[in-house]
Amino acid sequence: MSTTDGRRIALVTGAAQGLGHATALRLAADGFIVVVNDVVDDGRLGALAESIGGLAVPADISAAKSGTDIVRAVVERLGDIDVLVANAAAMAMGPFLEQSQELWWRQIDVNLSGHFRLVQAVVPSMLRAGGGRIVIIASGWGVIGYPNATAYSASKSGLIALTKGLGRELGPSGILTNAIAPSYIDTEQLQVDADDARISLDEMRQRYRELIPIRRLASVDDIAGAVAFLASEDAGAFVGQVLQPAGGVTMTRA
Amino acid sequence: MSLSGAQPVAVVTGAASGIGAACVEQLARGGWRTAGIDLRPSATDISAQLDVTDRHAVREAIDAVITRFKRVDLLVTAAGYYEEGIPVVDITREQWDRMLAVILGGTSNAFSAVLPHMLKQDSGAIVAISSELALGGSTTDLHYVAAKGAVLGLVKSLALEVALTGIRVNAVAPGPTDTPLLAPDSLWRRPDYLATLPLGRLVTPREIAHTVCYLATSTMYCGEVLSPNAGAVI
Numbered sequence: 474m475s476t477t478d479g480r481r482i483a484l485v486t487g488a489a490q491g492l493g494h495a496t497a498l499r500l501a502a503d504g505f506i507v508v509v510n511d512v513v514d515d516g517r518l519g520a521l522a523e524s525i526g527g528l529a530v531p532a533d534i535s536a537a538k539s540g541t542d543i544v545r546a547v548v549e550r551l552g553d554i555d556v557l558v559a560n561a562a563a564m565a566m567g568p569f570l571e572q573s574q575e576l577w578w579r580q581i582d583v584n585l586s587g588h589f590r591l592v593q594a595v596v597p598s599m600l601r602a603g604g605g606r607i608v609i610i611a612s613g614w615g616v617i618g619y620p621n622a623t624a625y626s627a628s629k630s631g632l633i634a635l636t637k638g639l640g641r642e643l644g645p646s647g648i649l650t651n652a653i654a655p656s657y658i659d660t661e662q663l664q665v666d667a668d669d670a671r672i673s674l675d676e677m678r679q680r681y682r683e684l685i686p687i688r689r690l691a692s693v694d695d696i697a698g699a700v701a702f703l704a705s706e707d708a709g710a711f712v713g714q715v716l717q718p719a720g721g722v723t724m725t726r727a
Numbered sequence: 728m729s730l731s732g733a734q735p736v737a738v739v740t741g742a743a744s745g746i747g748a749a750c751v752e753q754l755a756r757g758g759w760r761t762a763g764i765d766l767r768p769s770a771t772d773i774s775a776q777l778d779v780t781d782r783h784a785v786r787e788a789i790d791a792v793i794t795r796f797k798r799v800d801l802l803v804t805a806a807g808y809y810e811e812g813i814p815v816v817d818i819t820r821e822q823w824d825r826m827l828a829v830i831l832g833g834t835s836n837a838f839s840a841v842l843p844h845m846l847k848q849d850s851g852a853i854v855a856i857s858s859e860l861a862l863g864g865s866t867t868d869l870h871y872v873a874a875k876g877a878v879l880g881l882v883k884s885l886a887l888e889v890a891l892t893g894i895r896v897n898a899v900a901p902g903p904t905d906t907p908l909l910a911p912d913s914l915w916r917r918p919d920y921l922a923t924l925p926l927g928r929l930v931t932p933r934e935i936a937h938t939v940c941y942l943a944t945s946t947m948y949c950g951e952v953l954s955p956n957a958g959a960v961i
Binding site: 637641649695696699702712713720 | 883887890927931935948957
């Protein structure tokens with residue numbers, strides 16, 4: 474426990490919208506003091522922090538010093554960090570041969586290297602707190618791959634390997650690292666995908682549904698529920714695992 | 728699953744001890760009505776004493792649960808036993824047949840007895856207890872590992888078969904768990920083995936029960952294998 478009133482502290486990256494937003498709300502409802510991060514605060518991050526009595530720490534996690542800056546701000550204002558939810562992600566769809574170096578590195582820098590450095594900055598704080606939980610948001614595409622999403626898939630596969638390595642290395646210190654690999658989630662991203670495919674949002678939903686054995690898109694609350702489970706005492710024997718609340722898309726290949 | 732309405736109903740095989748008993752305890756605490764199937768009496772609302780290899784008896788017991796509670800929302804198949812320290816060439820035909828009959832046959836018997844009722848409701852969750860050994864392999868207990876591995880095949884296939892219904896089928900593959908199934912002198916209790924695990928300890932039955940309860944109330948898992956295993960298989 475990291476605060477004087479016994480509440481645990483959770484840090485969620487990419488929390489301005491979608492899954493990160495829902496996760497922040499869920500962890501707050503579960504009693505955590507939640508620190509929310511996103512690349513900039515366009516008003517949504519601060520409003521979220523205020524609504525849940527948490528703290529907003531806007532920063533681009535791909536920048537070299539962001540990890541240490543974020544952690545210093547949290548420790549000074551609140552205390553040591555118990556739970557990290559590594560959710561922020563950059564994504565650009567496009568044919569492999571047309572992927573620029575710039576797009577490749579943007580996705581690798583945010584999704585993989587940014588979280589690598591953030592974990593490095595967070596671990597000493599977790600050790601002071603006597604242990605912790607790291608929940609990495611990977612992706613079903615990082616498990617089975619996907620056409621026109623090679624860089625994104627590679628970054629998410631990298632996160633799965635990071636999860637397994639951290640699980641082994643930090644497990645003995647009481648820091649449990651696990652990942653969640655969702656597939657199709659009903660978020661704001663679907664509108665971007667629909668615009669990209671020049672179809673309506675409902676047509677996009679239907680197209681994705683047909684790729685899912687149970688024919689249902691995950692809600693952000695389904696995935697936030699998986700985060701809450703991994704962050705809870707109930708999941709004390711999970712380490713280095715990849716949960717796939719994906720309706721059967723990846724069929725447990727992680 | 729109608730968790731908000733009437734009290735949900737769970738059937739647990741192997742309910743009298745170990746992981747099954749821990750599941751019963753956890754479910755009862757969460758407001759579930761429970762029916763146990765075990766060779767011995769279980770601390771459940773209904774206790775059916777029978778051998779899970781008896782297909783007919785399993786079906787009768789589950790039909791009796793429906794008669795009394797009118798529904799079944801969850802099946803947990805935890806019935807099983809363990810034998811270790813046997814080199815593969817020394818596993819007898821009888822040992823092999825019995826292990827397959829209890830673990831794979833028993834699981835399949837319970838699946839097929841509960842499925843018609845869940846299909847009628849168009850809802851339900853099935854959680855099979857497999858083993859981390861089925862993921863990572865093992866020595867000197869090949870018949871057990873083969874049976875637990877086959878359970879995963881059963882789970883993934885049934886999960887797909889009923890994917891378009893409201894029924895979810897998944898598995899939990901526990902790491903070595905501190906239950907009566909592990910003899911006091913089991914290889915899995917030895918300090919030199921435990922030292923190889925990232926968490927350095929056995930898993931508790933309660934941790935498995937929490938995982939079962941989580942799967943029972945989550946609707947996005949289909950053919951998934953969750954493995955709370957203390958780091959035995961990563």
